[in-house]
Amino acid sequence: MDMDLTPAQRALQAEVRAFAETVVAASANQRSDDAVWGTDLWRALGERRWPGVVIPTEYGGMGGGALEHAIIVEEISRVDASLGAALNLLQQTVMAVLSFATDAQRRHYLPLLASGASYSITGITELESGSKMTDMRSTARQEGNGWVLNGTKTEVHIPQHVQICLVFAKTPGGVSAFLVDTATPGLPRGHGAGIVGLRGLPMASVAFEECRLPADSLLGHEGGAYDVFFKSFDLTRIGNAAKCTGIGAGALDRAIAYARTRRVGENVVTDFQGIRWQIAELDARLEAGRLLTYRAAQEYTAVGRSTLNSARAKLIASSAAMDATTTALQITGNHGCFTEQPFARFMMDAKLSQITGGTVEILKNSIARELLGKPTNPTP
Numbered sequence: 573m574d575m576d577l578t579p580a581q582r583a584l585q586a587e588v589r590a591f592a593e594t595v596v597a598a599s600a601n602q603r604s605d606d607a608v609w610g611t612d613l614w615r616a617l618g619e620r621r622w623p624g625v626v627i628p629t630e631y632g633g634m635g636g637g638a639l640e641h642a643i644i645v646e647e648i649s650r651v652d653a654s655l656g657a658a659l660n661l662l663q664q665t666v667m668a669v670l671s672f673a674t675d676a677q678r679r680h681y682l683p684l685l686a687s688g689a690s691y692s693i694t695g696i697t698e699l700e701s702g703s704k705m706t707d708m709r710s711t712a713r714q715e716g717n718g719w720v721l722n723g724t725k726t727e728v729h730i731p732q733h734v735q736i737c738l739v740f741a742k743t744p745g746g747v748s749a750f751l752v753d754t755a756t757p758g759l760p761r762g763h764g765a766g767i768v769g770l771r772g773l774p775m776a777s778v779a780f781e782e783c784r785l786p787a788d789s790l791l792g793h794e795g796g797a798y799d800v801f802f803k804s805f806d807l808t809r810i811g812n813a814a815k816c817t818g819i820g821a822g823a824l825d826r827a828i829a830y831a832r833t834r835r836v837g838e839n840v841v842t843d844f845q846g847i848r849w850q851i852a853e854l855d856a857r858l859e860a861g862r863l864l865t866y867r868a869a870q871e872y873t874a875v876g877r878s879t880l881n882s883a884r885a886k887l888i889a890s891s892a893a894m895d896a897t898t899t900a901l902q903i904t905g906n907h908g909c910f911t912e913q914p915f916a917r918f919m920m921d922a923k924l925s926q927i928t929g930g931t932v933e934i935l936k937n938s939i940a941r942e943l944l945g946k947p948t949n950p951t952p
């Protein structure tokens with residue numbers, strides 16, 4: 573497998589890095605402190621078609637693959653993981669619309685999503701159900717020529733700015749996926765929740781009460797939620813791994829830049845062997861996560877799935893990011909301990925990235941299942 577990026581991919585990487593450093597970085601801390609979504613920033617990403625990286629050009633997207641997605645998410649996350657997370661989360665709806673929506677829905681929504689004119693959220697998690705989708709309480713029942721949706725999704729993002737929500741609910745035939753337009757009468761606007769990381773992508777809960785949806789809001793067949801979910805599952809895991817690598821690399825690079833200039837007696841901080849070894853080890857682990865991510869991305873683009881490699885990539889990259897961000901704060905000492913610096917933000921973003929998009933435990937379960945099959949005597 574060729575792990576080298578093509579000249580076009582390298583050019584994309586350089587372009588996104590320059591944009592992230594010159595445009596995104598300046599407001600990243602402030603948006604995180606204030607827990608606000610950067611609508612203008614999102615539009616600027618859209619002008620470059622980065623939200624539509626995997627959307628075909630006929631719908632206004634870039635027509636790229638999973639590796640281009642990983643490159644964009646990593647580079648943006650080096651300065652702002654909330655924005656990287658937003659780019660990644662969006663792909664759940666993109667893949668659902670591409671694969672299961674009607675032609676009219678594709679022609680309507682995909683250009684809006686690709687251009688940054690709109691955004692979409694995913695509603696799966698509820699107060700009493702997280703890792704296990706079948707525990708959910710939300711329901712949809714058929715009525716007349718449509719569906720009626722009820723339930724509360726506790727962890728959805730920025731509902732006041734979105735155009736579509738990808739919502740999962742129980743129907744008589746199993747768990748089903750619905751494409752819900754926010755223009756739907758009665759669709760609620762959620763209340764913000766005070767999340768501790770990835771704060772530039774604010775979190776809210778949304779309660780659907782007798783929300784009436786048209787017949788074509790059902791994606792795929794009734795009970796087909798898993799088909800919809802798994803269409804984007806590995807792609808967003810790849811994006812999540814790339815986000816983690818970006819967080820870790822961004823934190824470490826900034827810590828090194830400071831430590832090179834910080835004198836302690838006769839030395840600068842990067843002269844100390846104890847510090848050099850930590851940096852060397854973290855660099856190796858981040859690179860391992862990046863290569864696993866590239867491998868998973870190539871596999872996904874080739875065959876449409878990469879369950880084992882995307883889980884491996886996210887497991888390794890998220891633990892490298894967690895350790896890189898805590899070490900970055902340690903290396904910068906007192907300097908890193910203030911909110912004007914990005915180090916605490918990086919650390920919290922890394923921690924939440926070990927929960928969102930596949931917790932560490934669920935990733936290990938996925939890897940073990942791929943290697944060993946299902947347990948013969950499942951324990952709780």
Ligand SMILES: Cc1cc2nc3c(=O)[nH]c(=O)nc-3n(C[C@H](O)[C@H](O)[C@H](O)COP(=O)(O)OP(=O)(O)OC[C@H]3O[C@@H](n4cnc5c(N)ncnc54)[C@H](O)[C@@H]3O)c2cc1C
Pocket residue numbers: 661693694695696697698701702703704727728729769770924927928929930931932933934937952
């Ligand atoms: C920043 C962020 C963004 C998010 N965005 C969204 C979103 O856009 N849409 C959405 O629907 N949800 C979203 N979520 C929710 C996220 O998907 C859930 O947090 C995740 O699925 C885990 O569910 P839970 O938190 O309810 O944990 P639980 O399912 O309650 O699990 C609790 C703990 O038990 C562990 N555990 C569970 N099952 C097993 C098992 N079989 N073996 C071993 N350990 C196990 C888990 O790993 C976890 O550590 C987001 C979460 C975060 C933090």
